[in-house]
Amino acid sequence: MRSIEIYDTTLRDGAQGEGVNFSLDDKVAIARRLDAFGIDYIEGGYPLSNPKDAEFFQRLAEQPLKHSKVCAFGMTRRRGMECKDDPGMKALVESQAAVVTIVGKTSDFHVAEVLRVSNEENLAMIRDTVAYFVGLGREVIYDAEHFFDGWKANPEYAALTIQAAAEAGALRVVMCDTNGGSMPEEVAELTRAAAKTIDVPLGIHTHNDCELAIANALASIDAGAVQVQGTINGLGERCGNADLISVMANLGLKKQGYQVLGGAAAARLTELSRYVYEVGNMHFRSNQPFVGASAFAHKGGMHVHAINRVAESYEHIPPESVGNTRRVLVSELSGRSNIIALATKMNLAEDKTLMDRVLRDVVDRENRGYQYEAAEASFSLLVQKLAGSYTPHFELEKFHTIVESRGAGAVTEASVKLRIGEQVRHEVAEGDGPVNALDAALRKALADHFPQLAQMHLVDYKVRVINSEAATAASVRVVIESRDSDGEVWGTVGVDENVIQASWDALVDSIEYKLCKS
């Protein structure tokens, strides 16, 4: 059983990803969570590059992590300069991080074209920088940039660069597939070549440009690497870094002979993944391997049927082993068994008469264009209605919308007249479009009675024409996604010939679902 070190760079390489934006507090919170999770190394940032990263290290120095080693990232010293005078080196020293990660050039092409120094000066820059921090008592991890591309172009020179780092005292030499362009067989072969060249234990840092980040990391580990670098959820520039979630799940649960983080962490992977999304204010990726909401979701009728017989038939691991859950989706392809599974979750399956009624109603509605796969909230309201256990919180007397335009900048207004218990409310509001105006008028009418509606908001709105041959005169399906302040997200659906009526129906379901749950 080989233990593989997990090196997280969510806060440095991950933060380079498009749409990724961590505040200082976010970074500290994520670092503490990674620490509690048991991650071996946490790369916190590049202190020279911005004050936020420098401050991050100060915050961790004041209140240190319990388990993880904190790493500060920087480049080799500048050409023709001593380390002690180099601003980058000073920033790393000031970070007080126990581990310093130094990136240097492996490729003579990059040495000449990007760095514009001689091959010998590049070797001296690597050697001096590593030796400088070793001399200061820091652990040094050496990141060999463009390792694979550099080795393929000039193996002799590439070997000299990692030898320079090894001889200067680097604790680990990490082979970076910087551009993400390597194939697993190349990664395996060059890992073996590196292991023959130096005695320092090797690490692997991969990117997903060929959709092979995970395979490349695993191939390198199989070939001898002891450390793997990546980010939570695969955040990172371009197509992202290796997703440590998948790396840890594959090493801990799937591949033979490996262990990560002492072996106990897998069941908390889903929680960790979602925590990082939440802190970063990013959408979950529903089809994410292991931890996505769809990772153990079953739609095809044949499969769902089989699942009811043998749970593991169509699952490669039990969802609980990574802290995820099984979901059975309602859809046109599914037939009866999906609906039964969903109703079972709602504890309704034993009522055979009700189940028959639900099934008949769903089939009828699907024929009219309803889809409940992304609208479980509407489905649950439907079941409650058919069970007779549902009383609406308000009733529509009428709604009215107007859109008028004289070119661009249309003017929109909506009014709603509702009966809420004994009271009648008639309210009007403007909006950016008719649905937005209806939503505003509806909230205005309901706010006094149901102040909890302020906690929810709409997060997505989609429209599809169902019978597309008839286009705008055909039925349309509207799907609305709403989110509560506690993070719960639910989908509702409306179908009508009129897009405004369909939107209204989906809107009302969304609000009723919220009112039923609170």
Next chain:
Amino acid sequence: MRSIEIYDTTLRDGAQGEGVNFSLDDKVAIARRLDAFGIDYIEGGYPLSNPKDAEFFQRLAEQPLKHSKVCAFGMTRRRGMECKDDPGMKALVESQAAVVTIVGKTSDFHVAEVLRVSNEENLAMIRDTVAYFVGLGREVIYDAEHFFDGWKANPEYAALTIQAAAEAGALRVVMCDTNGGSMPEEVAELTRAAAKTIDVPLGIHTHNDCELAIANALASIDAGAVQVQGTINGLGERCGNADLISVMANLGLKKQGYQVLGGAAAARLTELSRYVYEVGNMHFRSNQPFVGASAFAHKGGMHVHAINRVAESYEHIPPESVGNTRRVLVSELSGRSNIIALATKMNLAEDKTLMDRVLRDVVDRENRGYQYEAAEASFSLLVQKLAGSYTPHFELEKFHTIVESRGAGAVTEASVKLRIGEQVRHEVAEGDGPVNALDAALRKALADHFPQLAQMHLVDYKVRVINSEAATAASVRVVIESRDSDGEVWGTVGVDENVIQASWDALVDSIEYKLCKS
């Protein structure tokens, strides 16, 4: 140079994905696009499972594809039944598809627990079904479900199942990693084992549950498989199928010794990927390998700096080789090559000044949410406007829509006031929804001047929220598809905060396009 066959199952396995919903027209449109792209095999659906799939095959039988072989999917015959009496077999025969893909069980565990027949009966079901379709002159592809799990559990029985398919005349035997749980080294080893067991050429069908779908497909091909199955953009149940975009790019551009689709298709991969997203009304995945908007985007200061010196420093392939574009600044420039390709088609690319103006305008519009991939008619009008060669056939004074509902059956009315040359027309009409009513009023106002408008009608209407965090208050993009009596189909786009204004803009473009061409 080994040629690898590409087998697309976007329309069958891809349609099982959560949130994937293709109408019949969508399926036909995608099939024709895949055909034009040069895909070897297109699996269209499972005709027994729903009438839409059965109708799909009828549509393709009436107007056949030019290049691709169409495959209909089904299971082995039911137990204790002759093929000629089995409804599944009948549906496959009626599909008239030249290729029949039959899925059968490899795993004796599944034979006993899910199928609940004897091991011998399962072998007979495989043999009979394959032989039945071979006897009818169809090409048969045999999909070995749970191949890897089944082989690991009981290699002797697994071998018997694929031997049964091979002896009965299957053209290909495809090894399915149904649950997506296999590791690349296992896939390679068992591919070699299968190749020793049967002489029929092998295919590989993988899923992404361990984030290894691409690696597993490539490992199997390296070990001898000649066909790879997957979906465009990796659509599919749970974590998706192998993304054929990445498979084709890796085989065609990255790995040595392989060729796909005759070698010419790579530069159109980005266009193909986005087309399928657009037709399916799905969001692009910006970090998608090779074709995502971020795949060649550079954010890190160091990288952008290096790119300015040596373009390929931080890119594993030139973005143009897959039809994608480099993005260095925070610009949303996407599909530049598409735009140039479109302008070239219009004989405008030689006018450098105009091209620059078009590109700048398109970048600006893309930042506001426009997408021209599915809206070539709007693009061609835009170019004409920028070239100064466009005079509108009518001008809007104002439009006005009302929707009022007292429950169900909303009442809708729209009026339009237009200036047509010297004349002003003010007309009102009802409709099933506001867009339908606007379309009716617009046609009423234009009918006397432009009787040819009676030849065209709208065939599809799609709405997407662009900035989904703000939901109904954000911008929406409307895409309208129209069809002429001569069969020509064109797409137009409108973007606005107001869905009615955006629909109006797309509607006007559609009508202007028709008036320009006649």
